[in-house]
Amino acid sequence: MVQDPIVNIPANDDISSDKLEITTMTGCPVMCTICPQENLKENYNSDEKYLSLENFKKALSTVPKNLLINFAGYSEPFANKECLSMIEYALEQGYAVGLYTTLYKVTEDTAKRLIELKKQYKTFCRFYIHLADSSNNMPGFKVTPEYLNVLSLIDTSLNDIVYMTMDEDNQPNIEITKLNIEPTPWIYLDRAGNLNTDNPVIKQKHWKNEFIVECVESKTHNNNNLLPNGDLSLCCMDYGLKHIVGNLLKQSYQEIREGEELKRIKESNNTIGFHTDVLCRTCSVSKDRTPWNDEEVYEMVKQTNPDILGL
Secondary structure: OEEOOOOOOOOOOOOOOOEEEEOOEOOOOOOOOOOOHHHHHHHOOOOOOEOOHHHHHHHHOOOOOOOEEEEOOOOOHHHOOOHHHHHHHHHHOOOEEEEEEOOOOOOHHHHHHHHHHHHHOOOEEEEEEEOOEOOOOOOOOOOOHHHHHHHHHHHHHOOOOEEEOOOOOOOEOHHHHOOOOOOOOOEEEOOOOOOOOOOOOEEEOOOOOOOOEEEOOOOOOOOOEEOOOOEEEOOOOOOOOOOEEEEOOOOOHHHHHOOHHHHHHHHHHOOOOOOOOOHHHHOOOEEEOOOOOOHHHHHHHHHHOHHHHOO
């Protein structure tokens, strides 16, 4: 998981920091080494592998316009051939749109259309490209002349693209270095314990939050992830689908926000003490909001008054 250091949403628009992540398909073919795809495959109990444009439109029908529609989720967005149409539809409907892509299966025509959309819509406010790296951490992805042409076309046409790699030294594939593209440093996480790997690029592992949890990404747990069958998982960390908070093909967005699973998560996160019934306790994007948020202070309180910590 990458921890996004940039919030590039137009300041004058009524767009919150909350977002709806879009997983356009399950079983990502890029096979990144820092992505726990096996957890997703084991726990996604549906024959709906690809999100259809029709279902995307239906799912979006009750989603507030102030949410960022983020094409990222648990897979490469363009592994679904209808991804570009979904992006176009979301922009036409007045949503802000973000895109995280490796450019897998992006043709020159698709790239030109993305460039047009980025220039046409101010609300196409995030465009992140995950580059093939020097350590081959994307074994399902091939650096071809066609890919390099698409990458060069986008790079020379747009000036606000953010690049990233999965290499420990932040080094792109040698062919990409010839384009003089500079990746941005990233913090890679273990997806709240979903990812077990010795990959040195994963810097934050085995998080254990014993305090009252408050998610850095969304205090109201409003960064849910749409799956192809309409299910909403809690967030982009929940590869094991531990928390399905509702289904946008069967419920309205507001009904899901008022549902029992989100209530349970919020109540649990407002209770002091480590437990594993909610994913947030093992997530390094979660922080605490207690007076003893320093480890030293916490240890002192633990020794003098463990009851207050719920231990």
